[in-house]
Amino acid sequence: xxxxxxxxxxxxxxxxxxxxxxxxxxxxxxxxxxxxxxxxxxxxxxxxxxxxxxxxxxxxxxxxxxxxxxxxxxxxxxxxxxxxxxxxxxxxxxxxxxxxxxxxxxxxxxxxxxxxxxxxxxxxxxxxxxxxxxxxxxxxxxxxxxxxxxxxxxxxxxxxxxxxxxxxxxxxxxxxxxxxxxxxxxxxxxxxxxxxxxxxxxxxxxxxxxxxxxxxxxxxxxxxxxxxxxxxxxxxxxxxxxxxxxxxxxxxxxxxxxxxxxxxxxxxxxxxxxxxxxxxxxxxxxxxxxxxxxxxxxxxxxxxxxxxxxxxxxxxxxxxxxxxxxxxxxxxxxxxxxxxxxxxxxxxxxxxxxxxxxxxxxxxxxxxxxxxxxxxxxxxxxxxxxxxxxxxxxxxxxxxxxxxxxxxxxxxxxxxxxxxxxxxxxxxxxxxxxxxxxxxxxxxxxxxxxxxxxxxx
Amino acid sequence: xxxxxxxxxxxxxxxxxxxxxxxxxxxxxxxxxxxxxxxxxxxxxxxxxxxxxxxxxxxxxxxxxxxxxxxxxxxxxxxxxxxxxxxxxxxxxxxxxxxxxxxxxxxxxxxxxxxxxxxxxxxxxxxxxxxxxxxxxxxxxxxxxxxxxxxxxxxxxxxxxxxxxxxxxxxxxxxxxxxxxxxxxxxxxxxxxxxxxxxxxxxxxxxxxxxxxxxxxxxx
Ligand code: B12
Numbered sequence: 001x002x003x004x005x006x007x008x009x010x011x012x013x014x015x016x017x018x019x020x021x022x023x024x025x026x027x028x029x030x031x032x033x034x035x036x037x038x039x040x041x042x043x044x045x046x047x048x049x050x051x052x053x054x055x056x057x058x059x060x061x062x063x064x065x066x067x068x069x070x071x072x073x074x075x076x077x078x079x080x081x082x083x084x085x086x087x088x089x090x091x092x093x094x095x096x097x098x099x100x101x102x103x104x105x106x107x108x109x110x111x112x113x114x115x116x117x118x119x120x121x122x123x124x125x126x127x128x129x130x131x132x133x134x135x136x137x138x139x140x141x142x143x144x145x146x147x148x149x150x151x152x153x154x155x156x157x158x159x160x161x162x163x164x165x166x167x168x169x170x171x172x173x174x175x176x177x178x179x180x181x182x183x184x185x186x187x188x189x190x191x192x193x194x195x196x197x198x199x200x201x202x203x204x205x206x207x208x209x210x211x212x213x214x215x216x217x218x219x220x221x222x223x224x225x226x227x228x229x230x231x232x233x234x235x236x237x238x239x240x241x242x243x244x245x246x247x248x249x250x251x252x253x254x255x256x257x258x259x260x261x262x263x264x265x266x267x268x269x270x271x272x273x274x275x276x277x278x279x280x281x282x283x284x285x286x287x288x289x290x291x292x293x294x295x296x297x298x299x300x301x302x303x304x305x306x307x308x309x310x311x312x313x314x315x316x317x318x319x320x321x322x323x324x325x326x327x328x329x330x331x332x333x334x335x336x337x338x339x340x341x342x343x344x345x346x347x348x349x350x351x352x353x354x355x356x357x358x359x360x361x362x363x364x365x366x367x368x369x370x371x372x373x374x375x376x377x378x379x380x381x382x383x384x385x386x387x388x389x390x391x392x393x394x395x396x397x398x399x400x401x402x403x404x405x406x407x408x409x410x411x412x413x414x415x416x417x418x419x420x421x422x423x424x425x426x427x428x429x430x431x432x433x434x435x436x437x438x439x440x441x442x443x444x445x446x447x448x449x450x451x452x453x454x455x456x457x
Numbered sequence: 458x459x460x461x462x463x464x465x466x467x468x469x470x471x472x473x474x475x476x477x478x479x480x481x482x483x484x485x486x487x488x489x490x491x492x493x494x495x496x497x498x499x500x501x502x503x504x505x506x507x508x509x510x511x512x513x514x515x516x517x518x519x520x521x522x523x524x525x526x527x528x529x530x531x532x533x534x535x536x537x538x539x540x541x542x543x544x545x546x547x548x549x550x551x552x553x554x555x556x557x558x559x560x561x562x563x564x565x566x567x568x569x570x571x572x573x574x575x576x577x578x579x580x581x582x583x584x585x586x587x588x589x590x591x592x593x594x595x596x597x598x599x600x601x602x603x604x605x606x607x608x609x610x611x612x613x614x615x616x617x618x619x620x621x622x623x624x625x626x627x628x629x630x631x632x633x634x635x636x637x638x639x640x641x642x643x644x645x646x647x648x649x650x651x652x653x654x655x656x657x658x659x660x661x662x663x664x665x666x667x668x669x670x671x672x673x674x675x676x677x
Pocket of ligand 1: 046088132231295
């Protein structure tokens with residue numbers, strides 16, 4: 001069943017703040033997210049090594065080692081609560097029993113940790129969207145989908161408290177549109193293809209979650225707007241384009257919540273604040289403390305509205321202090337202490353504004369996370385039920401916000417962006433006005449790149 | 458305006474609206490046709506007319522003065538010119554720079570980085586055989602056997618797939634010890650490259666393009 005969010009759950013910028021979500025989520029072992037505190041969400045991964053039968057015990061011992069170290073540090077620092085995210089590596093979804101074995105390993109540690117310390121906690125499991133392996137992807141059928149689905153089920157059975165995915169529907173077209181800075185293609189692939197796939201996929205995921213009593217967390221536009229942000233970071237695309245793509249990807253990630261996801265959203269979904277404003281669900285975010293996984297221009301501002309604070313991922317390697325996962329748990333724990341003391345001392349708005357302002361001038365992407373702008377984009381999305389129009393509205397509103405910031409000298413564009421900047425209005429004007437025209441555009445311009453049936457077209 | 462500059466600007470032909478400042482003017486198509494008509498040697502049209510345009514935009518991209526989109530627009534114009542030169546390639550009058558076999562390692566589906574390497578190397582005059590993602594050692598070997606002088610580029614984005622690069626290098630070396638193999642991707646490094654015996658690591662495609670331009674046996 002589809003729920004349409006016609007108005008905003010958070011209407012005033014003052015209320016768009018870390019730690020608070022109008023629709024808190026209770027999950028796992030006594031953890032409630034969104035009622036005032038920010039908790040660390042610690043992520044981890046394997047160091048350089050293969051995953052196969054012969055070294056499976058070595059793989060397992062890494063996860064044992066991670067759990068022991070991370071939880072010991074969490075206890076030492078007396079975190080008020082903790083989420084552990086186990087992000088599958090491809091073989092763990094391809095052979096879902098492997099993923100399930102690690103899920104239950106981590107869950108046992110968390111249960112024991114809760115018994116011993118009373119610190120609330122939860123386990124998020126993120127399954128790999130294996131459907132990406134077919135070109136073009138079949139999405140709704142075939143072995144890849146069956147495996148992905150099985151991975152969700154076995155994760156749920158093995159003890160996942162929250163389920164998530166970084167899904168890829170529409171990415172095959174978006175990748176190309178992005179390279180050519182084709183705004184019409186970007187909006188159509190996100191607003192039509194990605195939204196359609198999200199609706200279909202999240203119905204399936206939510207059904208599984210209901211059956212096994214697991215929280216359907218949410219999805220991320222990682223393969224869309226984080227790809228754009230990474231490319232902009234490498235100087236390959238304009239940062240203003242990456243900012244526009246971020247806004248345009250929000251309606252796509254919103255679909256998960258329209259189809260029953262309840263949060264916490266996925267950490268690398270930097271579109272999270274827009275989702276929080278519309279739906280009221282708690283969000284996970286990552287910023288400066290995820291520099292172990294990738295760089296970003298959003299180090300501080302990403303925390304301004306977070307309910308969980310994540311490090312995205314870190315390899316289990318030894319550092320001078322200890323292992324990398326426990327070191328990053330320490331970073332997150334101290335970041336969270338600051339959030340939580342600010343809240344406790346009634347200084348949270350001041351702290352939030354410092355986080356916001358410290359990044360704002362430097363980056364167009366950061367502007368997309370500024371509370372007023374978030375609400376402006378969120379409103380333009382909530383105004384209408386059609387995902388394509390929502391996406392189109394979002395990109396126009398994002399551009400208007402960028403324009404205002406540039407005109408008022410709040411945002412300084414690097415000189416290399418000037419030529420592109422002057423082209424944007426022309427490109428925006430070409431974006432098809434309605435969904436039918438946009439489908440036509442997709443079919444003529446991206447013929448052969450995607451499989452229309454996979455999207456029910 | 459000379460051919461190289463038109464390539465750089467991505468001006469395809471008289472009728473194309475891009476770039477707006479050159480509306481109605483001759484493009485790469487007309488100038489290439491004219492050069493052929495004037496019996497300028499095809500290899501010279503390629504090396505001295507067209508390629509400098511691609512090099513110029515490639516250099517600008519690596520200096521951060523333009524974006525990948527500008528490079529792709531230039532590449533589109535370049536392809537139109539290459540279409541005109543096709544008979545000379547077929548007759549052997551022009552020799553292509555060489556072939557690069559490219560792929561993301563087994564078990565890994567990250568492909569944006571690899572696709573960018575493809576675009577930039579094609580822009581630099583290479584023929585790229587893209588094997589896609591999740592490419593096995595055997596597929597790399599087979600591709601090299603089909604074009605024995607090919608250079609190999611391998612991408613990996615996961616710590617749990619990068620070690621497949623090592624076995625790919627080993628298999629490729631067993632097959633032909635002279636095959637040049639280059640690697641890239643977020644988790645890999647120069648020291649890893651040395652460890653597995655590959656010929657070079659580059660954090661971006663420009664590094665590879667520059668390296669290969671230095672190689673003595675190449676034409677351009
Ligand atoms: C966007 C992204 C995705 C996108 C895919 C993007 C794509 N099509 O490539 C999606 C969402 C699909 C995805 C999926 C996954 N991802 Co991912 N992804 C990323 C992210 C954030 C950015 C990658 C990117 O697009 N960069 C931009 C491009 C332009 O840069 P690039 O790829 O590095 O390539 C440049 C250079 O490296 C170089 N280069 C690359 N290859 C080569 C080759 C040669 C020969 C040369 C010369 C140069 C060269 O040139 C390129 C241009 O400059 C990275 C973070 C990171 N640090 O890289 C994680 C990351 C790599 N992913 C990660 C993970 C875990 C996954 C998943 C397993 C997640 C999951 N559970 O679903 C899946 C696995 C998919 C699979 N089966 O392989 C982890 C890896 C952890 C680890 N153990 O190594 C990372 C580090 C994020 C994290 N969680 O920390 N991912």
